[in-house]
Amino acid sequence: MTKILLTGVTGYVGGSVLTRFAERPDFDSLDIRCIVRSPEKAERINAIFPNVTSIVGSHSDIPLMAKAASEVDIVIAMADCDDEDAVTGTLQGLKKRFEETGKQPIFINTSGTGVLTDGAGGMYASDIIWDDADPEQMATLQPNQPHRPVDLKVLEADAEGYIKSYIVIPPIIWGIAQGSLFDLGISHKQSILIPMGIRLVLSRGQVGMVGLGRNIWNNVEIHELADFYSILYDALLSQIDLSHGRKGYYFTENGEGSLYEYMKAISEVMFKMNKGKGGEPIEFTEGEIKKTTAHLMGGNTRCRSTLAKALGWTPRKTTQDMLDSIEAEVELTTATL
Known part of the structure; x- marks a missing residue:
């Protein structure tokens, strides 16, 4: 055994x-x-x-x-x-x-x-x-x-x-x-980035980003x-x-997008659901960055899953699927606040 x-x-x-x-x-x-x-x-x-x-x-x-x-x-x-x-x-x-x-x-x-x-610092895609x-x-x-x-x-x-x-x-x-x-509430249902973006909209009115949000993250x-x-x-x-x-x-990745793309989608969904005023993501101030770990969001982390997929791992969910999932994330996040 x-x-x-x-x-x-x-x-x-x-x-x-x-x-x-x-x-x-x-x-x-x-x-x-x-x-x-x-x-x-x-x-x-x-x-x-x-x-x-x-x-x-x-x-x-x-x-x-x-x-x-x-x-x-x-x-x-x-x-x-x-x-x-x-x-x-x-x-x-x-x-x-x-x-x-x-x-x-x-x-x-x-x-x-x-x-x-x-x-x-969100200023370019690597x-x-x-x-x-x-x-x-x-x-x-x-x-x-x-x-x-x-x-x-x-x-x-x-x-x-x-x-x-x-x-x-x-x-x-x-x-x-x-x-x-x-x-049953034993394990956490949600990850970090999207719920964090949602809470930012609720607390500051608009979602934030580091620099211009041009940096790229896989998902x-x-x-x-x-x-x-x-x-x-x-x-x-x-x-x-x-x-x-x-x-x-x-x-273990199957798609990528810029920080701006992710945060803009959160802003649009929350506006559609009457939970935010919409508009462009607003750059974090120096004060906000000092008080949080927001600076970690500004880097590029581009990668490819060559070995993982060679083992027969065949993920099918794409970046668009991620963006389409935001509405459900908003409903769950706001329901638990």
């Missing part, structure tokens, strides 16, 4: 991946453990999925993570991709697992395309496109890039030989997550992203000699 530790299952991505795994025909044969802060949510998860064991605690608790990781064959991390304590504990546990079994456990770490961001099939290009990423410190710890462990690592790098994720975990629909984790899992269990470590990056 394959033993798997999932982190972040009360979140948007983690909840979607657990939901997707529950649809697999072999789900009942899997021994799944997850880390959950809330004892109440832990009980509810166990009630929904009898073969899932919830461990109550924090991802930042190094001894807890080390113990949990030492008892499994695979870790799929989908919580805070900047939590260095979480990755430290996970790697300690996986190293112990390797020493005890002589077999390299698998570590699938979820990063994000923020690792690619440049200093465009011509640089990062490709997951180009390890030499990926190696040029600087160690101080967002998410990079955690990714480098994972890669170092792979290079030492006690794990096989695979780093999944999603771009902007969109769509309202579906399934019992979300219906992926949440359920198609969750599909990729299942496809990657199948590939890892097959006889395929899958590249790992510095050759084991997987971008």
Whole structure:
């Protein structure tokens, strides 16, 4: 029986991946453990999925993570991709697992395309496109890039030989997550960018952007992203000699658009729904940028999912589908305020 530790299952991505795994025909044969802060949510998860064991605690608790990781064959991390304590504990546990079994456990770490961001400040679209099939290009990423410190710890462990690592790098994720975990309020239904844009309209009257909003971000629909984790899992269990470590990056994108395009669409939809005054996105002031993380929205993060799609991942939702989904996002976001 394959033993798997999932982190972040009360979140948007983690909840979607657990939901997707529950649809697999072999789900009942899997021994799944997850880390959950809330004892109440832990009980509810166990009630929904009898073969899932919830461990109550924090991802930042190094001894807890080390113990949990030492008892499994695979870790799929989908919580805070900047939590260095979480990755430290996970790697300690996986190293112990390797020493005890002589077999390299698998570590699938979820990063994000923020690792690619440049200093465009919204003023231009970059011509640089990062490709997951180009390890030499990926190696040029600087160690101080967002998410990079955690990714480098994972890669170092792979290079030492006690794990096989695979780093999944999603771009902007969109769509309202579906399934019992979300219906019961256990996991978060929404991502970050579109709800943030909606709340900005409600608070300042108009949506904002960094600079001219010309910078480009890729995107992926949440359920198609969750599909990729299942496809990657199948590939890892097959006889395929899958590249790992510095050759084991997987971008998960299926379209791109400018920050201006995304924010303009939010403005238009909210005007149509009588929830905003419409008009062009307004540049964030220096004061707004200092008070928030808005500056992170101004970079380019263009990428291509060559390796991910070579595994048979066939996402179909496009940027236009993302824009068409905004009305449902507005309805849900405003209903929960």
